[in-house]
Amino acid sequence: MSSPSAPREAATLEPSPQAFRELVMAVVERLEHYLATLAEQPVSATAGAEARAARLAGGPPEEGRPLEQVLAELFDHAIPPSFNAASPGYLAYIPGGGLPHAAIADLLAGVVNRYTGVRPAAPALVEIEAAVLRWLVGVVGYPHDATGLLTSGGSLATWTALVTARRVRLGESARVLRATLYASDQVHHAVTRAAVLVGFPAENVRLVASDADFRLDLAALEAAVAADRAAGYEPFLVTGSAGTTNTGAVDPLAALADFAAREGMWFHVDAAYGGAFALTERGRRALAGMERADSLVLDPHKGLFLPYGTGAVLVRRGEELRRAHEVTADYLPPSGEQEAAFDPHAYGPELSRPWRGLRLWLPLQLVGTAAFAAALDEKLDLAAEIAAELATLAELDLVAAPQLSVLAFAPRLPADLASAWQRHRSNPTLRRDPTARAELAAALAEPNRRTRQLLAAINAPQRVFLTPTRLDERDVVRICVLSFRTHRDRLAMAASDIRSAVSAVLGAAWPDRA
């Protein structure tokens, strides 16, 4: 029955140190070429990508394939037709760039493969993660007894914050079904989805109006909370965005902190995009009040430039994060006293997990915090500069000036449409009315078509990649300056490509609809 243990699999599953070197060098050679040509690579050319995907759809082979064949498949066929989030021209969504030092940290962590889920298994490696978390606690202005956790990204960080709020304040009880949650209508979808996965009914998430600067409107929030109390709901949690994804808007965080305290509500801050700007003087001013949040999410794979895969949740009273993840039951051994030292499994949902701390720690050690702060200051400058330039173009509206490093613009609307749109924006009743929305959408159909045309023309030279969003039925074009690789030269290309597109698309008469 038992088959003899063949020495063969030892040779194939375990590369010799020499084979390991050859493997890694072949990949490094490809990566060097990738990095050396990055500035010239197209930023968002995905034509033919699904056809290439179809060729990769098969299962793994029974016997191994030659390394060069596999690397050619990846680097020549699979990787190129995708959005190039590593490019300096990537001004889409929320870029970070992806520090190579962090990727090297992942190589190191994977080969040594130590277990960092439970502190006693690797105390010094867990402490490296604890040290970067303490540093983040200081960056956002939290007190020393705050703590946190590195996650795979902002969505799971948000889920961890919300599950903490629920477990600490409501437990598993019917109150969860009466609890209501609030955020502005600009909040990221991750917050709503996290709420539902945590167990709150989707219909209990209230999106209150934002103001002319796309910030949460406090009066609207107060009215919503009062109405819910009157209707028998239990207003439970309010989220303030410290930099929305749409326009980079920063909600009135200090006022929200006051309001939440007055109402006995949990105050969560979504600083996934904006939080790292607290490393700069201007950022700290813009984000004042953030440090009063009960929980806060900040994504190191955004403003700290890591490759995708690292979010962070911080909890003001660190002990609450631990209590939320502690499960007591008759059959479980009693948990000990509060642990003095950080222990990941006790502060989060994971047990086995990757050693995420190193990919943040290593770049910070090798580069130092000053360079991160300087790079973030540079992004604030660059966003302000290109916004100022776009504001001079008569064909465009600067729909959202940068509050941090995101801005949005669109072809200027005819005067009547412009005032209709502003009227709609400033009237919460209209904004909730499906008929009014449909009418506005119909009126904006043609301008929106031109916006998309403009966007396509801007992106066509493949030097920059901008993405659209929709603000009250109006399509706009976003610019998010956040990659550590994006410098003034690339913003000059962006301005030039925008000017060309404006002249080509908006300078012409309204095109035929044939």
Next chain:
Amino acid sequence: MSSPSAPREAATLEPSPQAFRELVMAVVERLEHYLATLAEQPVSATAGAEARAARLAGGPPEEGRPLEQVLAELFDHAIPPSFNAASPGYLAYIPGGGLPHAAIADLLAGVVNRYTGVRPAAPALVEIEAAVLRWLVGVVGYPHDATGLLTSGGSLATWTALVTARRVRLGESARVLRATLYASDQVHHAVTRAAVLVGFPAENVRLVASDADFRLDLAALEAAVAADRAAGYEPFLVTGSAGTTNTGAVDPLAALADFAAREGMWFHVDAAYGGAFALTERGRRALAGMERADSLVLDPHKGLFLPYGTGAVLVRRGEELRRAHEVTADYLPPSGEQEAAFDPHAYGPELSRPWRGLRLWLPLQLVGTAAFAAALDEKLDLAAEIAAELATLAELDLVAAPQLSVLAFAPRLPADLASAWQRHRSNPTLRRDPTARAELAAALAEPNRRTRQLLAAINAPQRVFLTPTRLDERDVVRICVLSFRTHRDRLAMAASDIRSAVSAVLGAAWPDRA
């Protein structure tokens, strides 16, 4: 106000291609030495680790530090004093080893930093992940319309399975509070914790008795479910373990599938440890019935030998995974028709996320599936062989024979204690009775002390690392053979170190208690 964008940060945050090569080569040199000396490194020497941790507790420097200084800190001080999960002698907990190919995949994924949260951003790279998921679907015997998701580990995979069950069957309703969940008393803590984080009350998790082979006892399950129905609960979900962590026990999966179908309950299988054995003929026989689960968890960082950081959840009716993660609300755009192609954000809780697919795909492509199957067959052989050898030692009880590749043993008990323990194990009422448990624990105190002494003596030479567990108040020593690096020579060392320890600890008269 605005500071000029200094070229300096470009130079420090972005290594030149040449600097990138130097950085990666310095790390590779350390890793080569690490791999070349791995077989001789101590397996679990953590003395002084907290003192070293204390030296790493500071925040990052303002200016960067020299690479060699940082690497010396890591490789000479931080990494060595920790459990060496990469070692061939690591027979503790659930090892995997950590394939270096996967670590190289992480380097690659991090540097190219493509976004794989949303399919259109990188169709071919998402398809690479979809392809390994489809392969896993086939490995466990699921139908073609099953799908899944790679997660950071088993805990979040389990949470995803349970949140799917809740969202699809119960939504966010008061039924969640009446729903009861069942598993054997050998189930992994991750299942209980996931249930609570999903929103089920901890007290609604029923741990039913296991039989003499540590498998879930069906009669006990039937009784518990009937009692709960009579008491007004809604029996909702039953978890079968396909290889428990304690002893590797495989629950009667086919019978559980029948039972769940009859009762209209969700059938979840925790195959985090055991699932990969489905690559072998013997494994498929042992795990028969697993393919009837509604959801299933399998950890590639266990039986597929990846470095920590990759779990997998598979859902039998793939569309349910998608529905569970879809959040509909008035203010959200309506979701489209069922998507034909796999799109990670639609099938899981994450939006930004690491490109996990590559770290499983690359080793499979380079090595081929046959070598994985052969390595798993080898583990089954090795576990059977060492169990047979331990069974010949008069001083030991083979408390749990390997059902897959885990076994457990302990010093043989005096006859009266042995029958007391067996009597307790076979009587669910006694097992739940705190007084009976306390009495048994008191009777076993001295044998347990000897077990721990024996374990310390086995681990002392640092050639293997075994860990204990407790089975009905009796401490036992586990052996888990799963690392791809563990071969017959290392099991011979284990047997030799166990024999020496038995002779030193159990051969002597009962030691003084001074």
